[in-house]
Amino acid sequence: MRRTGRVLAISGGVGGAKLALGLARVLPPEALDIVVNTGDDFRHLGLAISPDLDSVLYALAGLADGERGWGRAGETWQFMAALRALGGEDWFALGDLDLATHVERTRRLAAGETLTQATAALAQALGVQVRLLPMSDDPVATVVDTDEGRLAFQHYFVRRRCEPRLTGLHFEGAQHARPAPELLALGQDASLRAVVLCPSNPWLSVDPLLALPGVRAALAACPAPVVAVSPLVAGKAVKGPTAKLMAELGLQVSHRSIAQHYAGLVDVLLVDADEPGLAMPGGPRIVVVPTLMNTLDDRERLAQAVLEAAS
Numbered sequence: 001m002r003r004t005g006r007v008l009a010i011s012g013g014v015g016g017a018k019l020a021l022g023l024a025r026v027l028p029p030e031a032l033d034i035v036v037n038t039g040d041d042f043r044h045l046g047l048a049i050s051p052d053l054d055s056v057l058y059a060l061a062g063l064a065d066g067e068r069g070w071g072r073a074g075e076t077w078q079f080m081a082a083l084r085a086l087g088g089e090d091w092f093a094l095g096d097l098d099l100a101t102h103v104e105r106t107r108r109l110a111a112g113e114t115l116t117q118a119t120a121a122l123a124q125a126l127g128v129q130v131r132l133l134p135m136s137d138d139p140v141a142t143v144v145d146t147d148e149g150r151l152a153f154q155h156y157f158v159r160r161r162c163e164p165r166l167t168g169l170h171f172e173g174a175q176h177a178r179p180a181p182e183l184l185a186l187g188q189d190a191s192l193r194a195v196v197l198c199p200s201n202p203w204l205s206v207d208p209l210l211a212l213p214g215v216r217a218a219l220a221a222c223p224a225p226v227v228a229v230s231p232l233v234a235g236k237a238v239k240g241p242t243a244k245l246m247a248e249l250g251l252q253v254s255h256r257s258i259a260q261h262y263a264g265l266v267d268v269l270l271v272d273a274d275e276p277g278l279a280m281p282g283g284p285r286i287v288v289v290p291t292l293m294n295t296l297d298d299r300e301r302l303a304q305a306v307l308e309a310a311s
């Protein structure tokens with residue numbers, strides 16, 4: 001039965017933003033909320049940086065750099081060159097166009113706006129009508145235990161290029177952070193057509209959100225179908241450290257590991273290829289479809305496949 005009503009998508013990282021765009025192109029703006037991971041956020045050079053929010057914001061605004069997957073298309077790097085010449089920290093690249101977003105977000109937060117309010121203002125300014133919602137307005141920081149000690153997420157992901165061996169993950173502040181109301185409402189929101197776990201890294205980009213008080217229980221109790229897309233394609237990560245991280249966590253780099261990680265939360269798992277033993281009793285229904293998103297059509301086709309799987 002085709003459910004009308006809203007879709008709530010959960011997104012983090014580059015892969016998540018791609019499907020978020022696909023969903024935004026196949027749904028009317030009032031039918032889609034995108035809740036975004038903020039565990040990657042950090043203050044840098046005095047600026048409040050929210051990478052996963054910006055990846056979705058730029059994707060939906062048609063401003064994203066297709067190659068990098070983060071930051072803006074047509075970027076120039078005068079600020080970084082000038083900063084480097086002054087001996088400033090240059091390991092985290094802030095393009096001249098992208099810089100405006102960080103400056104304006106930082107100003108709004110300093111003026112007392114919540115991250116949700118600041119994000120809504122930036123989205124409106126860029127013509128994005130879909131609601132972009134931080135998973136929480138309270139600070140949550142993903143911290144990575146490695147064989148080189150404890151690293152804040154961006155220091156692990158960008159400055160050290162994910163080279164250290166990961167031995168543990170923590171989401172500092174998650175237990176005291178107030179989840180976005182839309183997340184807590186999942187447990188009894190009968191108007192929802194589907195909840196979509198976009199193809200983000202489950203451990204890095206979805207777990208911070210699931211660590212927020214009451215969110216995992218709300219998702220498990222959700223009356224609407226919960227559809228996840230595995231971030232693995234051809235047995236490895238499309239981009240980013242997913243496969244390396246899974247190996248370091250002692251997990252098989254397989255869709256089965258993704259299904260097990262989401263056990264009890266997901267009704268359907270979309271994968272690019274079947275695996276022996278993937279469909280487990282009590283596990284999610286498996287749907288095999290192409291999940292690699294290179295073009296805009298790919299993004300829309302996968303979004304359609306997700307909505308079909310939910311109906």
Ligand code: FO1
Pocket residue numbers: 012013014040049050051052054055069070071091092093094098154157158205
């Ligand atoms: N990723 C990199 O690999 N190198 C960078 O210099 C870099 C800068 C950057 C600036 C703003 C922004 O919003 C994202 C940026 N990213 C960079 C990507 C970011 O680290 C990741 O998108 C997420 O944190 C991973 O989900």
